[in-house]
Amino acid sequence: MQFKQLTLNEIPLVQPYFRQMKSRTCDFTVGGMFMWRNYYKMEYAMDGEIFYSRLHDQDGQVYYNLPLGGDVAVGIQVLKGQTEGGPLRFCTVPECYLEEFQAICPGCAVSEQTDFADYLYQASDLAQLGGKRYSGQRNQISQFKRGVEGWSFEPLTAGNVGAVEAFFTQTYLSGAGAGATEREENDRVLEVLQNLDRYGMVGSVLTADGSIVGFSLGEIVNDTLFTHIEKADRSCKGAYQMLVNQFAAAYTGGDVTYINREEDMGDPGLRRAKQAYHPIELLKKYVVEVM
Numbered sequence: 001m002q003f004k005q006l007t008l009n010e011i012p013l014v015q016p017y018f019r020q021m022k023s024r025t026c027d028f029t030v031g032g033m034f035m036w037r038n039y040y041k042m043e044y045a046m047d048g049e050i051f052y053s054r055l056h057d058q059d060g061q062v063y064y065n066l067p068l069g070g071d072v073a074v075g076i077q078v079l080k081g082q083t084e085g086g087p088l089r090f091c092t093v094p095e096c097y098l099e100e101f102q103a104i105c106p107g108c109a110v111s112e113q114t115d116f117a118d119y120l121y122q123a124s125d126l127a128q129l130g131g132k133r134y135s136g137q138r139n140q141i142s143q144f145k146r147g148v149e150g151w152s153f154e155p156l157t158a159g160n161v162g163a164v165e166a167f168f169t170q171t172y173l174s175g176a177g178a179g180a181t182e183r184e185e186n187d188r189v190l191e192v193l194q195n196l197d198r199y200g201m202v203g204s205v206l207t208a209d210g211s212i213v214g215f216s217l218g219e220i221v222n223d224t225l226f227t228h229i230e231k232a233d234r235s236c237k238g239a240y241q242m243l244v245n246q247f248a249a250a251y252t253g254g255d256v257t258y259i260n261r262e263e264d265m266g267d268p269g270l271r272r273a274k275q276a277y278h279p280i281e282l283l284k285k286y287v288v289e290v291m
Contacts, residue, residue, distance in 0.1 A: 001082055003043040003054065008034060008198050010044060015200075017051050017068035023094035024224045025118050025283050026262045027065070030199060031219055031228035035188040039181075050075045055091070063091035063287070072097065073104050080105075080290060088290040092116060095284040109289040115266035118283040119274045121259045123225065123252035126277060129245055133278055137241045144238025148208040153246040156203030156215060158196070164205055165193045167212040171233055181265075189229055192217060201228065202251050206242055214239045216247040224258040225251050244277065 011030055018028050026032040033042070033053070040055035051068040052075065067075025079088055092113065093101065101108055129137050145151065156164060173186060192199050202225075203217040214232030218225055227247065232239035248259055260283070264271040 001045045001047050001052065001078070003045045003052070006034070006037045006042040006044045006053065008195060010034075011198060011200070013046075014044075014051060014068070018221055020069065021094075021221075023096050023283065024120060024221075024258060024260055025092065025094045025285060026226050026228075026260050027092040027285070028068070029219055029221055029226050029228075031192075031201065031217075031226060032262075033065075034199070035192065035228065036184070038188075039184045047078060050078070052079065057091070061089060063089045066090065066093055066097060072100050076101065076104050076290070090288045090290070092285045093288050095286065098286060098288070101288050101290075105288075105290045107291070109291075111287045111289075113285045113287060116263045116285045118263055118285075119261045119277075119279040120224075120281045120283055121261065121277060122280050123248055123257050123259050125280075126244055126248035126259055127252055128249075136276070137245070140238040140241040141245060142238075144208070144236070144242050147237060150209060151242075152205075152207045153242070153250070154205055154207070156196070156205050156217065160205055161193055161196060163212055164215050165190065167215070167233075168193070168231060172231060189231070192229065203229075204247055204250055206232070206239060206246065208236060208239075214243045216243050218247070218251070220251065220256055223255055224260050225256050226260045227262065 011034060014033065015030060018030070021028045036042070040057065042053055042055045044051065044053045048070065050070045053065045055063055055065070057063055064079055066072065067079065098110065154160070168189060192201065196203070201217045201219045203215060205212055206214040213236040216227060217229040218227045225248070230240070230243055232243055252259065261274055261277070264274055
């Protein structure tokens with residue numbers, strides 16, 4: 001089986017496989033996979049109806065993703081046959097697939113990736129922010145509205161994407177350098193803005209008194225809205241809370257009943273921020289090592 005570099009050209013190929021997933025983890029979405037394809041040197045291969053992908057972690061190890069399409073058991077067996085010496089490692093395996101792994105590969109080593117658990121929310125909670133537990137967020141939103149003469153929350157389109165890119169560049173890229181992960185994320189945000197049609201995400205722009213103060217981008221897969229990008233002017237009080245609330249209200253309802261706001265990556269500040277919105281579940285992921 002020949003693996004090739006994963007590029008934006010493969011988005012239409014992979015998208016149907018994501019809709020077949022029985023998990024709601026962000027790794028099996030266009031944003032989750034393609035925004036990080038360069039950082040992790042992702043590769044893919046097709047064998048029949050099964051889509052295979054693998055990545056190269058910062059520790060130099062090769063990790064495979066869950067085979068997509070068809071029978072997972074068949075995909076795992078195929079990869080076992082491809083491995084030349086040493087263990088076969090899978091990463092970000094959703095908890096709901098562990099039993100299949102353990103049935104196919106008795107004795108496989110399983111370890112939880114605690115920093116990579118996704119935060120899953122009831123969509124109506126974030127769209128309404130009702131009850132005492134969301135009083136802090138409502139207060140921030142009230143301060144935002146009191147501090148401006150007018151505001152808007154509008155779709156991100158080809159007509160305003162240039163202004164959004166300028167806002168992002170000025171707000172996030174004009175300061176001193178960041179770490180490798182932050183730099184990669186910034187590069188991919190620009191890539192998404194410059195390739196809206198190819199990524200196929202939904203997006204919105206928050207303005208205050210005629211100026212952009214934030215924007216959000218995500219995608220809908222089955223019953224879940226995935227928030228991949230959320231950027232705001234930190235000096236604008238309440239802008240982030242407005243983004244969370246307005247994005248949820250705009251793109252959920254009907255069949256879309258959950259929101260995935262992705263991982264905290266072990267960052268304490270990010271963890272507190274995600275916990276403050278009261279997730280209904282942490283979607284656990286695992287590394288599975290098959291000998």
